[in-house]
Amino acid sequence: MEVRNRYVATRHHIEGAPTEADFEVREETARWSPDSGEVLVRNLYLSIDPYQLNRMKRSSASHLAVDGILPGQRIAAYAAGEVVASASPEYAEGDVVAGVLGWEDYTLFRPSPAVLMSKVDASFPLSHNISVLGTSGRTAYGGLFEVCKPARGEKVFVSAASGSVGSLVGQFAKLAGCYVVGCAGTKAKVDLLKDKLGFDDAFNYKEEPDLKSALKRYFPDGIDIYFENVGGEMLEAALANMNTYGRVAVSGVISEYTGAGRRAVPDLLEVIYKRITIRGFFAWDFLPKFAEFNAAIGEWVRQGKVQVIEDVSDGLESVPSAFAALFSGQNVGKKLVKLA
Amino acid sequence: MEVRNRYVATRHHIEGAPTEADFEVREETARWSPDSGEVLVRNLYLSIDPYQLNRMKRSSASHLAVDGILPGQRIAAYAAGEVVASASPEYAEGDVVAGVLGWEDYTLFRPSPAVLMSKVDASFPLSHNISVLGTSGRTAYGGLFEVCKPARGEKVFVSAASGSVGSLVGQFAKLAGCYVVGCAGTKAKVDLLKDKLGFDDAFNYKEEPDLKSALKRYFPDGIDIYFENVGGEMLEAALANMNTYGRVAVSGVISEYTGAGRRAVPDLLEVIYKRITIRGFFAWDFLPKFAEFNAAIGEWVRQGKVQVIEDVSDGLESVPSAFAALFSGQNVGKKLVKLA
Numbered sequence: 100m101e102v103r104n105r106y107v108a109t110r111h112h113i114e115g116a117p118t119e120a121d122f123e124v125r126e127e128t129a130r131w132s133p134d135s136g137e138v139l140v141r142n143l144y145l146s147i148d149p150y151q152l153n154r155m156k157r158s159s160a161s162h163l164a165v166d167g168i169l170p171g172q173r174i175a176a177y178a179a180g181e182v183v184a185s186a187s188p189e190y191a192e193g194d195v196v197a198g199v200l201g202w203e204d205y206t207l208f209r210p211s212p213a214v215l216m217s218k219v220d221a222s223f224p225l226s227h228n229i230s231v232l233g234t235s236g237r238t239a240y241g242g243l244f245e246v247c248k249p250a251r252g253e254k255v256f257v258s259a260a261s262g263s264v265g266s267l268v269g270q271f272a273k274l275a276g277c278y279v280v281g282c283a284g285t286k287a288k289v290d291l292l293k294d295k296l297g298f299d300d301a302f303n304y305k306e307e308p309d310l311k312s313a314l315k316r317y318f319p320d321g322i323d324i325y326f327e328n329v330g331g332e333m334l335e336a337a338l339a340n341m342n343t344y345g346r347v348a349v350s351g352v353i354s355e356y357t358g359a360g361r362r363a364v365p366d367l368l369e370v371i372y373k374r375i376t377i378r379g380f381f382a383w384d385f386l387p388k389f390a391e392f393n394a395a396i397g398e399w400v401r402q403g404k405v406q407v408i409e410d411v412s413d414g415l416e417s418v419p420s421a422f423a424a425l426f427s428g429q430n431v432g433k434k435l436v437k438l439a
Numbered sequence: 440m441e442v443r444n445r446y447v448a449t450r451h452h453i454e455g456a457p458t459e460a461d462f463e464v465r466e467e468t469a470r471w472s473p474d475s476g477e478v479l480v481r482n483l484y485l486s487i488d489p490y491q492l493n494r495m496k497r498s499s500a501s502h503l504a505v506d507g508i509l510p511g512q513r514i515a516a517y518a519a520g521e522v523v524a525s526a527s528p529e530y531a532e533g534d535v536v537a538g539v540l541g542w543e544d545y546t547l548f549r550p551s552p553a554v555l556m557s558k559v560d561a562s563f564p565l566s567h568n569i570s571v572l573g574t575s576g577r578t579a580y581g582g583l584f585e586v587c588k589p590a591r592g593e594k595v596f597v598s599a600a601s602g603s604v605g606s607l608v609g610q611f612a613k614l615a616g617c618y619v620v621g622c623a624g625t626k627a628k629v630d631l632l633k634d635k636l637g638f639d640d641a642f643n644y645k646e647e648p649d650l651k652s653a654l655k656r657y658f659p660d661g662i663d664i665y666f667e668n669v670g671g672e673m674l675e676a677a678l679a680n681m682n683t684y685g686r687v688a689v690s691g692v693i694s695e696y697t698g699a700g701r702r703a704v705p706d707l708l709e710v711i712y713k714r715i716t717i718r719g720f721f722a723w724d725f726l727p728k729f730a731e732f733n734a735a736i737g738e739w740v741r742q743g744k745v746q747v748i749e750d751v752s753d754g755l756e757s758v759p760s761a762f763a764a765l766f767s768g769q770n771v772g773k774k775l776v777k778l779a
């Protein structure tokens with residue numbers, strides 16, 4: 100079987116903030132045969148994530164953990180789709196799956212643990228399988244519960260709190276009995292955090308000339324847990340306001356991905372004297388616990404205890420603008436692209 | 440009973456590298472009475488430690504954990520001495536003790552857990568009780584085994600490796616079956632590490648124009664554990680050379696205490712993608728394990744498996760110069776002052 104496949108590719112390595120012009124939609128013929136052992140998927144929802152920018156750089160620490168993206172090549176990405184042909188006994192035509200597919204109309208994959216493929220839970224909207232039940236939910240859950248280990252009553256600060264991961268971390272932390280404050284970059288996002296997502300408080304960091312003072316105001320008793328999504332000055336301000344034995348889970352540092360913001364210069368005296376732990380992590384570090392994570396998260400979503408915020412663009416050609424928007428603060432919640 | 444007590448005090452808050460002129464020796468009359476509940480100690484050995492500089496600043500994260508030092512006042516410090524009068528049933532005249540005493544001829548203390556006082560183990564030289572069997576040894580042991588949890592064969596990098604803590608960390612890591620490289624600031628110190636302390640390798644960081652490349656040369660297979668004593672560029676270079684799941688124990692950042700060196704700007708992408716943990720700690724965090732630590736360390740010292748390097752100055756009036764020397768790299772091993 101042959102299908103015309105359109106895929107999004109970079110035109111060149113990207114070192115700063117991405118723009119639509121850095122990408123192009125290319126076409127190829129994807130060939131599947133019954134003796135290939137491969138599965139052909141028509142993609143339905145694509146996950147658009149900031150970390151992909153690091154893969155697009157010529158050189159990055161990212162390349163140690165995930166393959167770098169070469170200009171002109173297909174871009175692997177978490178996605179959901181429908182099996183249209185299968186040469187694997189594990190999958191049948193019509194199965195709907197989620198896992199590592201790509202920013203493209205069709206993906207061929209060979210079943211292996213590396214592609215993290217699973218059949219979707221049809222009792223949820225399909226998009227949820229690559230947002231709250233996908234990498235974003237697992238990042239939020241693993242980062243909060245496995246890395247930060249919150250105790251009831253602890254004070255939790257979440258940056259980029261209206262984003263795909265932050266919006267879940269804050270809600271999970273509330274469910275764990277914590278006091279939660281988030282920051283975001285627009286009034287609408289701040290309102291969302293307070294009015295819809297149940298954060299105890301929230302603020303617009305762009306309106307705060309001094310982040311250290313701002314955090315002192317929002318956390319008069321100090322911060323126990325900082326869920327780090329942005330880096331730069333925000334990390335410095337959080338460390339300055341942390342309590343003894345504070346924990347920082349470094350999930351992402353979006354302000355440092357583009358090189359636009361200045362990099363964090365943490366005060367290591369704070370780290371020593373307050374015995375702070377700063378730990379970088381991935382969702383994949385908790386792979387053996389994904390089923391457990393998803394059972395807990397799924398139950399919360401079913402009970403209406405966790406609101407799922409998805410920001411959906413339409414059509415493969417919208418991938419470049421959707422991706423670029425992540426770095427100018429235009430998305431709210433999980434950014435997805437729905438294919439026709 | 441009254442004794443004339445000479446004590447070392449700061450003349451003013453100190454913000455940069457300390458010099459002798461920042462200190463003065465003052466005198467007072469110390470008064471002990473049989474109904475005071477207090478113990479009067481004639482000090483014999485004083486511990487001279489870099490962290491005291493942070494206490495001498497007008498403002499520092501240090502003050503959150505340890506009282507700041509006010510100009511003109513006595514300076515609490517770990518020391519060993521002999522009880523000359525006791526109004527406590529726990530101590531008798533003639534007992535030799537180690538714990539929080541002060542940079543002075545005599546110290547009055549009231550028994551409490553806060554002073555961490557214990558009778559010394561007379562089977563060791565007295566000075567060992569405030570070096571390898573005191574805070575330095577406990578910092579090295581706790582930082583390595585409790586924070587970094589080394590596995591046999593792991594690669595360990597120690598900065599300020601000829602210092603009081605570093606010289607022990609390297610030897611402990613060798614005993615744990617690790618590959619150990621240290622750095623120091625003179626050829627004599629580097630030779631000491633390699634020839635006497637059993638480090639697998641060592642280098643003079645002052646002769647390395649590019650610390651990242653230097654570490655790449657010394658650790659072709661990467662660093663698993665970095666025991667951080669200096670901060671600044673060294674931390675950046677260590678992170679750049681760390682392996683996945685690397686651990687950084689932040690024991691001290693002497694280059695950042697004086698504000699002279701530039702502060703570390705860690706690449707947080709390294710932290711995320713290599714899932715690095717950076718943890719600040721104190722020896723005191725492991726207080727419930729001190730007996731266990733000392734039993735292990737003492738046995739190694741007895742068996743000659745750990746060499747104890749002590750750098751002893753004579754007389755209370757030498758405290759200011761001994762302390763200032765810590766920040767110009769003039770000490771080797773644990774800096775102590777012996778009182779007459």
